[in-house]
Amino acid sequence: DAKTTQPTSMxxxxxxxxxxxCNHSTISGNEYVYWYRQIHSQGPQYIIHGLKNNETNEMAxxxxxxxxxxxxxxxxxxxxxxxxxxxxxVIDYGQNFVFGPGTRLSVLP
Amino acid sequence: xxxVTQSPTHLIKTRGQQVTLRCSPKSGHDTVSWYQQALGxxxxxxxxxxxxEERQRGNFPDRFSGHQxxxxxxxxxxxxxxxxxxxxxxxASSLKAQGDEQFFGPGTRLTVL
Numbered sequence: 571d572a573k574t575t576q577p578t579s580m581x582x583x584x585x586x587x588x589x590x591x592c593n594h595s596t597i598s599g600n601e602y603v604y605w606y607r608q609i610h611s612q613g614p615q616y617i618i619h620g621l622k623n624n625e626t627n628e629m630a631x632x633x634x635x636x637x638x639x640x641x642x643x644x645x646x647x648x649x650x651x652x653x654x655x656x657x658x659x660v661i662d663y664g665q666n667f668v669f670g671p672g673t674r675l676s677v678l679p
Numbered sequence: 680x681x682x683v684t685q686s687p688t689h690l691i692k693t694r695g696q697q698v699t700l701r702c703s704p705k706s707g708h709d710t711v712s713w714y715q716q717a718l719g720x721x722x723x724x725x726x727x728x729x730x731x732e733e734r735q736r737g738n739f740p741d742r743f744s745g746h747q748x749x750x751x752x753x754x755x756x757x758x759x760x761x762x763x764x765x766x767x768x769x770x771a772s773s774l775k776a777q778g779d780e781q782f783f784g785p786g787t788r789l790t791v792l
Contacts, residue, residue: 572721604780606783611767611786611788612785612786613683613769613771613783613784613785613786614722614769614771614783615783616780616781616782619780655721657721665735666712666724666727666735666737667712667714667722667724667771667781668724669714669721669722669723670721671720671721672721
């Protein structure tokens, strides 16, 4: 079973920030938080990952709480092309990915 | 730089038949993982190949088998197809030495009638 819980769906207005939450209350010290997204009928696309510190790349920012029990993926200026299912995954090094149902983000014009 | 490629794109089989799906990893990658994604669900891990051996396996029956070749490409074989095997089959590649970031291919859509 997936070690994370995410809202089933979210809406976001185009041009606004999209904040996608993820709860992982049973995360252990060695486990990373990964985010992937899947646009309709395509393969999942890597977005970002982190262990303890907040991370930022050209696609998004990842904010991990100090106790590491939850995190938020931030898409700073959502576009229509960001409409997708977003998966939050907790994984230790060398383990296989366990995907939950994810959050279906709809970016609205 | 070629990404992960999979073939065929779509496939239709009947119950009881056998199917082989193929995956070429991203250039420079040495590890291939296979996932099954039923409609409306997240991908489910089938198995992972590294150095031509199955290294990890998910909760899938022995009807699902695989192979990795010296050039790191991989095949997924499914025997005695069931209607429930209809799904999108995803291949992901990674570089063992660089941890867990996986690059996914576009998938093969298998329909079993």
